[in-house]
Amino acid sequence: MNTSTYTLRREIRREAPFDLVVAGGGPAGAAAAIQAGRLGARVLLAEGTGTLGGMGTSALVSQWSNIANGVSMVVGGLPEEWLTALHAGGHLQPGRGRPEYWQKETGGIGFHPEALKRLLDQQCLDAGVDLRFFTKLVDVDACAASGTVNGVILHSVEGFVYVPAGAFIDATGDAHLAHMAGVPCRTAGRDTPRIMPPTLCALVANVDFSRFDRLRDQQAAVEQAIADGYFSQPDRHVPGLFRTGDSWGILNAGHLFDTDATSQRSLSDAMIKGRQLSEEYTEFFRRYLPGCEGATNLTTAPLPGIRESRRIVGEDELTHADYRARRHFPDQIAIYCKQVDRHVYDTSAEEYERFLREFEADDKLAPGESYGIPYGILVPKGWRNLWAAGRCASSDLMTNAAIRDQPACAMMGQAAGAAAVQAIRDATPAADLDRDRLRETLRAAGARLAN
Ligand SMILES: Cc1cc2nc3c(=O)[nH]c(=O)nc-3n(C[C@H](O)[C@H](O)[C@H](O)COP(=O)(O)OP(=O)(O)OC[C@H]3O[C@@H](n4cnc5c(N)ncnc54)[C@H](O)[C@@H]3O)c2cc1C
Numbered sequence: 001m002n003t004s005t006y007t008l009r010r011e012i013r014r015e016a017p018f019d020l021v022v023a024g025g026g027p028a029g030a031a032a033a034i035q036a037g038r039l040g041a042r043v044l045l046a047e048g049t050g051t052l053g054g055m056g057t058s059a060l061v062s063q064w065s066n067i068a069n070g071v072s073m074v075v076g077g078l079p080e081e082w083l084t085a086l087h088a089g090g091h092l093q094p095g096r097g098r099p100e101y102w103q104k105e106t107g108g109i110g111f112h113p114e115a116l117k118r119l120l121d122q123q124c125l126d127a128g129v130d131l132r133f134f135t136k137l138v139d140v141d142a143c144a145a146s147g148t149v150n151g152v153i154l155h156s157v158e159g160f161v162y163v164p165a166g167a168f169i170d171a172t173g174d175a176h177l178a179h180m181a182g183v184p185c186r187t188a189g190r191d192t193p194r195i196m197p198p199t200l201c202a203l204v205a206n207v208d209f210s211r212f213d214r215l216r217d218q219q220a221a222v223e224q225a226i227a228d229g230y231f232s233q234p235d236r237h238v239p240g241l242f243r244t245g246d247s248w249g250i251l252n253a254g255h256l257f258d259t260d261a262t263s264q265r266s267l268s269d270a271m272i273k274g275r276q277l278s279e280e281y282t283e284f285f286r287r288y289l290p291g292c293e294g295a296t297n298l299t300t301a302p303l304p305g306i307r308e309s310r311r312i313v314g315e316d317e318l319t320h321a322d323y324r325a326r327r328h329f330p331d332q333i334a335i336y337c338k339q340v341d342r343h344v345y346d347t348s349a350e351e352y353e354r355f356l357r358e359f360e361a362d363d364k365l366a367p368g369e370s371y372g373i374p375y376g377i378l379v380p381k382g383w384r385n386l387w388a389a390g391r392c393a394s395s396d397l398m399t400n401a402a403i404r405d406q407p408a409c410a411m412m413g414q415a416a417g418a419a420a421v422q423a424i425r426d427a428t429p430a431a432d433l434d435r436d437r438l439r440e441t442l443r444a445a446g447a448r449l450a451n
Helices: 027-038 078-088 113-126 176-181 214-227 264-288 320-324 349-362 397-403 406-426 435-444
Strands: 018-023 043-046 130-132 136-143 148-156 159-170 185-187 202-205 240-243 249-252 296-300 310-312 332-336 371-374 386-388
Touching (some): 018 027, 027 078, 027 113, 027 406, 078 113, 078 406, 136 176, 148 176, 176 310, 214 240, 214 264, 249 264, 264 296, 320 371, 320 397, 397 406, 406 435
Parallel strands (some): 018 043, 159 386
Antiparallel strands (some): 202 249
């Protein structure tokens, strides 16, 4: 434990100002940068890893949930462009990866993570984005009293640099930029009783999908393996092995209970345990599931799959009551239809029953239902030139467990990118933005806004 401090005082290079700095290149950050770049803004996108796509690529969560609501499509704009482009290249899950499926059905659609990485690179380059990999946001120059961010401090192989800009978007997933600026945030495990556990996902090959049926066989096999004493932690909630290509898929199994994504120690321990669990679950599939006898764990992801960390306190908050009412808003910047998906917090029978009750009964959407995502959840309360998009947007615990999925995060990012450009051009604080005009811009970019 640290018992003393060290004062870091140094002069660093100051860059020429950008219109917009986006921190984090996951679905939200990539969409924000692409949209803002397409609108003609000078955009810097700082991504800590060497890859765009966030959890969808670097954490191998290569599946888009709920493009449609069982009746019609609700997702539009950039995530629809991504779906269409990956379909054209033959990079979507066999069977589900076709327009007839995604325009109506609710099931998730697997995508080839490598293809998404290349697509996002290209879209950023085409939009003129200054795309910087291995570039981490490490500090923020902000004035909380006036709600203004002046600049950010980035670190790369070249050292530290100060970058001023007119607007900033926090798309780090964990609200790092907002938190460093002094925006009040709700932190899992501190402002909530417990933390929804992450999972370290893996790429698994040599699966015979003509014989492996996840929905038919997997749960009974989990119960049997628990009865046999196979698992090191008897967790009945196993999302499982999801098909992505002809004979390979993504293994989403092994909850890393009580991991705190804002703690270095906790994240490090989670990676070590995650790799052990990943092999344990691969062996479980080999032993217990038909079609998986030759399954090979090719690699675990370089990033842990974080489900929950920090959420900003925004001008608006999307609540469980809104979700339950399937509420739509005059200023909504997207609509979505993923149900609340709050994973188990421990391996108890009560927790599994609670998860099932919420997922399959209490919070399930009926065919044709959707809810709105209002603009105000992207704006930290009282801040003039800062937005937070993706899983760190302002929502309560329950609703975050619905809108944290990639299509919703990408739509929030696209809206934040458009909003930031409009705010700069109109010299308007984020909260006072002409929301009708923002929605016109989004509609022109393919958004489905329902009203
Ligand atoms: C195990 C698991 C399974 C899931 N399953 C699905 C699913 O089936 N379907 C679905 O649609 N969604 C799923 N999700 C949800 C979804 O993948 C994420 O919630 C979503 O990717 C969040 O998007 P984001 O852009 O807000 O953040 P992220 O995807 O987390 O991206 C944040 C990015 O910011 C970067 N970053 C962070 N800090 C810094 C910094 N200081 N400086 C620079 N860069 C930084 C990170 O490297 C990362 O690239 C799942 C999530 C998990 C964890």
